[in-house]
Amino acid sequence: MKLSPHFHLSEFTQSQTATRLMLDNNPEPATIAALRLLCEKVLEPVRENYGRPVLISSGYRSPEVNRALRGSRSSQHVKGEAADFEIAGISNLRLCQWMERRLNYDQLILEFYETDIPDSGWVHVSYREPYRNQELTARRVVRNGRRTTEYRNGIIG
C-alpha cells in the first residue's frame, strides 16, 4: 500500500523486533491516516529536497512491539505520527538544521549524533495537528554511574 508518491506502508511496519518475537505490527486505518500525513507534510519534502531515498529505521510500532522495545507508552510511533530515519551521505545534524528552517512538525529530535561522525545517530520526527514545532537533541550520558538519555532544547551539533 502506497502512503505517498515515495513511501510505502511496509517501510513503516517492518520491524526486526516484530519479526523475531512474532508480534503483530499492522496499524489501524486511523493510524495509517496519521502515517500518510507524516509522509505528506514532512518526509516527502525531505525526499524532494535531497533527491535521495529516505531510509526509515523505525516507523509504526504496535503497542506490543513498543513494549518489547521498552518504548515510552506515549510514544508517537504507536500513533503512526513518528518515524526515525536517515539519508545515506547526509549528516543527521545537517538534516535537522534544514528541517528546522524549512518545515513544520510536531517534534524534531536529533538522536545520539556525535560531532564529527556524520552518519552517527538518526533523526526522529513526528507530525500531528496542531503541531508544536519543538526541537530537541538527545544524548547518552552517564549520571551517578548509570547510562541515561539527556534531552536538551534545540538542535545541537
Ligand SMILES: [Zn+2]
Ligand atoms: Zn523515534
